[in-house]
Amino acid sequence: MGFRTYLIRRIVYALIVLFVILTFNFAVFRLMPGDAEKMIIDPRFSPEARMALRKQFGLDDPPLVQYWKYITSLLRFDLGQSFATRRPVASELAERLPNTIVLFLTAFTLTMVIGTAVGVYAAQHRGTFAETFVTGAGLFTYAVPTFFFQLLLLMLFGYYIRIFPIHGTMSAPPPDGAFLRFLDRVHHLILPAGSNVIIGFGSWALYTRNTMLEALGQDYIITARAKGLPRREILYHHALRSVLPPIVTLIFLSLPGMVTGAVITETIFSWHGVGRYLMDAVLQQDYPAAQGAFYLIALAVIISNFMADLVYGLVDPRIRVGAGERR
């Protein structure tokens, strides 16, 4: 099976998941307590006005027609109007998306870079403090609930030692000057992003270290060593090269988890982003808003899953060949 066939398979699969999520979205939000009619239409309206409104909102259409309209409008990112603010959900989300992306990318990049570096270092220095540190950090971050750790950091650095802001993406009003404004943003970013990095880098480092150690035990490494190549060269040219594919793959595989983790991080740090928007909407029973935010998050997860599959297939040809039997 060539890469193209593999690619097509993955695309079809991603579309199926998208379809399932759209259907879920449609079904659940229609079954939610308090339907659209009660939200929009006042009981004091005359029957004629009510009929006209029902027609306008398409509530009298048969379910299948409603479903079709729903799917097509969602694919066009027409997400309806928020009950709470009476603004289009799409523009509210567009306002928040950049904030989420900034937080997510910062946390993600730092986790990856620091985790991999620490892991390689630990594999190189076996039996030292570095190794104990990595094993301990891996175990610690596995057991500690992220939100608890974030609450602790918030209390420590936001309330006890007041060195970081306790909520928001920027000061209100923002300071003058582009550079100061940038610094202000970074200041707000440190706790939410940093907590994710601390929680995340341990398992990365541990994984990198383990795959490195496995690679260092391979025959070709022994050969390289026997040839008298310097340690550094063996490490970076031979060993690291062979462990990069699984690490890169795992990076992409961990994307969905980090996307969904944004909901809690943003709630704790009152980050003006998509995840907190979802939470607020759910708690306020603002269904169009919740639906839109969920759709966006689900889309992000589907895309990152697809990218993981893609990278997986690119770096490891065996996956492509065995794709039919793998699952």
Next chain:
Amino acid sequence: MNGETVAGQAAVQPAPRRKRSGIADFWAQYRRRPYGLVGLVMLAMYIAVALAAPLLTPYDPRKTEFFLADRLAAPIWARFIIPRFRNAPPTSRYTIHPDQWKVERQERASLSFEEAGDRGETAVIRFEPSVEGGGGARSELSWKVHYGFNPPNTFEGKVTYRVEAPPDGMTRLSLVIVDPEGKEYDIWGTAVYGEQDWTTAALDSRDLQMKTRLNMTIFDDPAKVIFSTKGDYRLVLKASSESPSAEAKLFLAPAKFNILGILHGLLGADHMGADLWAQLVYGARISLIIGISAAVIGVALGTTIGIISGFLGGPVDEFLMRVADVFLSVPTLPVLIILSAFLGKNMWNIVLLVAAFSWMGSSRVVRSQTLSLKERAFVEAAKAAGASDAYIMVVHILPNVLPLVVANMVLMMPVAILYEASLSFLGLGDPRIPTWGRMLQNARAFGAFTELAWWWLVPPGLAITLLSLSFTFIGNTVNEVLNPRYRERS
């Protein structure tokens, strides 16, 4: 969530061979692993706490026991380590029995005691009929209490009384606190015209009524002002009567006087003055129930699907594994958030939802094991003997995949506990039961941060962490013993 990575790793491991061993054999191997033992000891402690919850705390957080202490009261031990709590008051509760009242002054009145049915002993003040020209009857009773701490934030009291008087009689009743320097604070009063059956009057230093009576503004704290010195205080009950036509009687049942503590219990109190230690202890029950039941249901589901998928093969297998794929690709936490908001805030909804989104790992492991088992001779033999598919799946396959599933189940428990904690923390938990997630949510929402009340935040978080850790230790050890080819990565 963190747990998923590990479950995922277990899922892609090659199908392990089952090592046949009895319980004794299993234990002989298990006990040699220190992490496994640590996990077991920790779990045993949690179970002990969960079972002995009613013995460990006098309070029951499932009942509405509010204002056991002041809101956001600190733990008792805070007085030893935090300077601002050094001389802070604990909660003092007093019941003033009728015979504890001391007569200070009586004019044309007399005090006696009388049994009044289910009220127990009551004090009775008899007022003589008033005479022409302003000759009312009065009585003053006092009760002494020593106060030796820094000013409290709140005090409250209850006076239960009954008046027997002719219709033209008027009985006045008031409470005055006299501080050690002799200053009087008129905190409560009432007037009764004619007769009145048993009535309980509640007085509270937070009420505007008391503040106005004391000529204070809404921002003043009567408790802080009144109890600003240390020494002997007197609570004086002043009663008087103007009853021209006949004698009047005032009955007093035991009264209550409470000074709400700024220090309370082992872990302090929450924003409603409820006991936090009780919430922590009962939270162990809830977390264990949720973790265990969600994992059992999830793994049962995964095992069933895995066996059916692996054994039947073909289109059934294809379909079930696609379903598992879709479940794996769906963002679990957002889906759980939306579904639990939709299904209602109920503990069992959360259990079922978590189970519904955590069967995929075990179904894959079981399926791959089933694939290899169904090629074995004993399955062939059963088939040849005419056994039905269902029979073979239950009798021959199931016992052979169980060891795999046990470890999977233990490893799923922390995941379920974490999901429940996250949902509760986000405000989607069952409002009727005390869980650790809800404690964290309350701490965040109701002022633990501004008050620097870390004793409200750290214990539930630590409890979740250690419970997850113990399940992880046990699960990994079980896996190592039962499935020796499983190489644990960390």
